[in-house]
Amino acid sequence: MNSTHARFLRIIPGFAAIALATSIGLVGCRQPTERVPPSEPAAMETVKPKRASLPRIVEQPGTIQAYEETHLYARVSGYVKLPRDAEGRILSDIGRKIRGAKLDKAGMEIEPGEVLAELAVPELEQEVNQKKALTRQAEAEVDQSQKAVAALEANIAAMTAVVVEAKALQERWESEFKRIAKLVKDDVVAIQARDETEHQLKAAGARVSSAEAAVRKAKADRDKGMADVKAAEAKVDVTKAEAGRAETMLGYAKIRAPYDGIVIARRANTGDFVQPNGGKGEWLFTVARLDPVRVVITIPEVDAGLIQIDQAEVKLSIPALTDPGLPATIKITRTSWALEPGTRTLRAEIDLPNKDGRLRPGTYVVAKLFSPRPEAWTLPATSVIKQGDAMNCYQIDEEGKATRRAVQVGRSDGNLIEVLRIQKQGSTSEWEEFSGSGSFAVRASGLMK
Numbered sequence: 001m002n003s004t005h006a007r008f009l010r011i012i013p014g015f016a017a018i019a020l021a022t023s024i025g026l027v028g029c030r031q032p033t034e035r036v037p038p039s040e041p042a043a044m045e046t047v048k049p050k051r052a053s054l055p056r057i058v059e060q061p062g063t064i065q066a067y068e069e070t071h072l073y074a075r076v077s078g079y080v081k082l083p084r085d086a087e088g089r090i091l092s093d094i095g096r097k098i099r100g101a102k103l104d105k106a107g108m109e110i111e112p113g114e115v116l117a118e119l120a121v122p123e124l125e126q127e128v129n130q131k132k133a134l135t136r137q138a139e140a141e142v143d144q145s146q147k148a149v150a151a152l153e154a155n156i157a158a159m160t161a162v163v164v165e166a167k168a169l170q171e172r173w174e175s176e177f178k179r180i181a182k183l184v185k186d187d188v189v190a191i192q193a194r195d196e197t198e199h200q201l202k203a204a205g206a207r208v209s210s211a212e213a214a215v216r217k218a219k220a221d222r223d224k225g226m227a228d229v230k231a232a233e234a235k236v237d238v239t240k241a242e243a244g245r246a247e248t249m250l251g252y253a254k255i256r257a258p259y260d261g262i263v264i265a266r267r268a269n270t271g272d273f274v275q276p277n278g279g280k281g282e283w284l285f286t287v288a289r290l291d292p293v294r295v296v297i298t299i300p301e302v303d304a305g306l307i308q309i310d311q312a313e314v315k316l317s318i319p320a321l322t323d324p325g326l327p328a329t330i331k332i333t334r335t336s337w338a339l340e341p342g343t344r345t346l347r348a349e350i351d352l353p354n355k356d357g358r359l360r361p362g363t364y365v366v367a368k369l370f371s372p373r374p375e376a377w378t379l380p381a382t383s384v385i386k387q388g389d390a391m392n393c394y395q396i397d398e399e400g401k402a403t404r405r406a407v408q409v410g411r412s413d414g415n416l417i418e419v420l421r422i423q424k425q426g427s428t429s430e431w432e433e434f435s436g437s438g439s440f441a442v443r444a445s446g447l448m449k
Helices: 003-029 122-185 191-251
Strands: 050-052 056-072 078-081 109-111 115-120 254-256 261-266 285-300 313-317 334-339 345-352 364-371 376-380 385-387 390-396 402-412 416-423 431-433 439-441
Touching: 056 261, 115 285, 122 191, 285 364
Parallel strands: none
Antiparallel strands: 050 376, 056 285, 056 364, 078 115, 115 254, 261 285, 285 345, 313 364, 334 345, 376 416, 385 390, 390 402, 390 439, 402 416, 416 431
16 A cells, blocks of 8 residues: 555545534434414404595685775876875875774765875865855745745735725626616616716726736746746756765865775875776775685685585684684685686685784685585495405405405595495496495405405
């Protein structure tokens, strides 16, 4: 045996020992296999349908607007004069709170609003003076006509007395004529006496006719005088109306606050010449009524039918104000009812009190509208799952067997979902109203295959 062969034989037993030790070590580390019994399936959680009302929630941005906003224009031509304080500051400048007209219960003005500006119109003042003078003149003419009528009434009385006197004379001569005629017949007096008496009788009759004509003329003059009185009185009415119109136009020279509010814009300056332009010219002031204010919200067409006045509750948030001081209960005050043709939206408004002026027009608002809906059968939202194009739930029978049922659903608030109809057992096309009977799996996703 050579040296190489002997060295190899000495190495081999070492390898064998290592292999054997390794094999023994591996066998000693292996643990015996234990059989773990299969765990019991967890009990399926079920739920019965319940009746609930899921309000429709519409969240839309909105804007605070003034309750009223008015542009004030000049009604007459003139030069502007602005009221100022002792230091020369304009009293009707922007941001100034103004006092408007005061009205009684019938809506009649009992106190005018404060003056924001005054227009100098001297020619209109002269016209007012002229109209007043014409009124006084017309009233004097009425007085004169009435006195003329009184004189004519006295003349009628005098003429009537003349008629009475003439008739008495006529009766005397008529009696005398009869007496003389008898004497003539008896040949007591000459026929000439009868003729003279007859002549006097005729003269007396003529005087009666003349006096009666004078009475008729006096009455006609009286009637004409009364007509003159009425004409003079009508003239007074005309001149008074003209004077009143001139005074009204002069009143327009004072630009007054229409209501309590605030001046939000001013274009008028001292010395400006302004003139009426039918509302198309430059306005002088813009004033706003800020108590209350309006919150304007635009509702999409799909939700417009759900908004009912005094029914839909609203929650408002104003990001710019940490404490806007809003009422506890807020509801829609009014809607436009008709949709805007371009945007297909409904304008809804909410009136909010604003005594402290905290709410400013133009402020951004977020509104959540909760529209009440009738109760319906509901399931937890997790009980209904979409599979393909269908909405399904799993009905659990008394033995715990789950049966998939297709359903037609309505609204969901994230926790509950309305179930309107359910597919009939054994049918793929027939539906029936969901009656709320039976139990359903709470988590439908766990039963999907």
